Amino acid sequence: MTSSRHAPHWLFDLDDTLHHAGAAVFPMINEYMTSYICRHVSVARTEADTLRTEYWQRYGATLAGLQRHHGIAPHHFLAQTHPMESLLPLIETSTQLPQWLRCLNGRKWVFSNGPQHYVEAIVRHLGIEAQIEDCFGMDSFGLMPKPRVAAYTRVLRQAGLDAGRCIMVEDSAANLKTAKRLGMRTVWLSHQIRKPAWVDWRITSLLDLRRI
Template sequence: MSAASRVWLFDLDNTLHDANPRVFPWINRAMTDYLMEHLALDEAEADALRMSYWQRYGATLLGMIRHHGTDPAHFLKATHDFPDLRSLLVFKRALPPLLRRLPGRKYLFSNGPQAYANAVLAHIGARRNFAAVFGIEALGLQPKPQPRAFSAVLRALKLPAQRCILVEDSLENLRMARALGMKTVWISSAPGKPACVDVKLGSILEIGRAAWLAR
């Protein structure tokens, strides 16, 4: 299989940038505030419900839709309306040229909303590296690792899973990708290399070491 025939699917948060220090705490706070306001909960109740829906459905949004009839567009906009997103981002400025040198077409495959994903890529200087961006709206509001999320991307690209390489920080998402027939790259400093992982990298800046997967 040639490099031109295989495509890369990149996760966003904690793969292309480090969301843990600032971005995720901001989003979690915004979601808790949203639940407090719209469900008339106190902070502890709202925070517990946010976590419960995330653990049960894979996304707080899905719990809000299922149990409260929340408008997804309103929820996503309200919880990702950063006053200064750029100041919260932690990323490697060397990443865009590394992605340019990586053989094969590249797409973003994120559980985050479309506008947020595009904004992050623009701020880190990597938007031009990606042929298209698939946010949660493009996935039919079904987050990874739900099979329907993967199916939505594969249908849009008109590709079989065997022609894709998923680059992720989440082992759960990589397990699903491998089960579907994708190649997998795990971005992690954790010990060990599970069977669902083809290549493990300590940093996204090592992505060149996975270039052989595109052959």
């Protein structure tokens, strides 16, 4: 067992890392976002869907494009498009995850592009709040989404962390590229065979972290 003085600091992404969001949660959030754009940008549904995707691809978050081009109020958008009473029932829980995190040596944080209320609610829903030092959602680090460097540096500063002691665990290789530039070690949760040069370890299950 590594002593606490030398134990790593773990930065975990949330969606599709600590829980599987792709099958049900993301489609529902996308639907809420498209409906929101229809109402508040006053465009037809087809155009709203195009804008949602285009802004996400160009800026890393749909919200960033809506702020820049349409003056959308960020906190209103995040609250309206992430209603937890609808989303939490879609998220499966497991007794294995809290137990596994307890056994993983080192301190742990959650660092997500989701809004703060969403991140905190899911961490509670998963039953892992006792294992997590703190949660960082996008509105807690200046609404600058990963992979922007400013998001990482702000989280590191708020948590009082040295990048050199951090291991970041993500399903997004692009987000890990910034982490590596800042001096973190990187773990990519993926079934892809080839891994980019900035990824230190590729795993297919969180349980594989035990061998790192």
